[in-house]
Amino acid sequence: MELKHFDFFLNSLVKKLYHKDKSITNEYLQEGVIDSQLGSDQVISLVDTLEPILLQIGHSDLSQNALEKLLEPLELRQDFHQHFLKFWEQQRDEIRSIVRNELIFNDRLSGVSWRVDMKTNSKKISNINQPIAIVELLLSRNQQEREDTKSIMFEIDKTQISNLVNQIEEIESLLEKGIQQKN
């Protein structure tokens, strides 16, 4: 097996485990390494070895050191070993965010868009021609492998947005403190 085959395995398994790509079967993997010396038994064995590691590092967000420890008993070839570490370094952020999104069971915010208008209709003449913002939030939920999205639109004026931003800043400082404590 050459490095390019090993790389193919790593990438394909990430697609299978994290991007939920159903087309990545053992047959698919076999076909992908057809120019190698690997028999179907060896492909299966490799998948059985790599999958649990890939699952663990992603779900527990393990560090490079932790990955090293996991790889030690495998006694991989030096270049494979290095490649795996580098691969994890590159993939970690994306995988972390996939796992995090899996933890949002209900609606998640999938998009924000907005524009600013001049209000031209109101109960009070004095409110007309005040600027207001129209905000659209897209909320998505994963339902049986589909993604359902709903849109919520609302208008918001100067005072309201100012209050909202104060609350946002409160949340931001809480998150800062939380992150600092963790570190």
Place this chain on the structure above:
Amino acid sequence: MSFFSEKRSPKGIFTAINSLNKFPQQLLAKLCQDVVDALQYKGSVPQVSHYQIQLEKNSIDLGKNEVQSTINVLFFLYRDASKISNLDQKQFLEILQNQTGITNQAGKVLATIWEREKENLPSLTMPNVGKLIDFKWKVGVTFSSSISENLVTPFVTVNISVSNTDELVQTHSFEMSVPEFKEFARNLKEINQLLEVI
């Protein structure tokens, strides 16, 4: 809430129309045209100071607020009228005269501009845009889950209540991971800055 179809008048309309009545005919026509152009995004919103100066030249003394209210009421009237299909010049004038204290002369000016521009004014109907009634939030940290053991990560949960045009209130709840929240925060701060500047 419609003036031309439901005969509902916004607060302050009588005062605004009183100020409007004081305009010399030509200047009023120009103001109407400016408002209609602005509604079509052909020009910018009429400037209060400009009109104050023109009024002074005609020895008419109207304060800043009074001039602003005339601009506002014209926006209101033309926008409201554009939502109604087949509102002709005569009906426009009649309703205007019945509902407000507008003078014959001023009313005719407004109605003439309406007749000329009504095909050009887009039907400025907005989609179902509600008002933000309430915004609640909480920050939690997920210690563990069936999917991942060690992923200790904060989530922000938001609960917003929006009332739509029928005064029905709907509440929506959603969660954001930290990066998603940062993006949300960035957008809101941008809106805030923009609204402060305008």
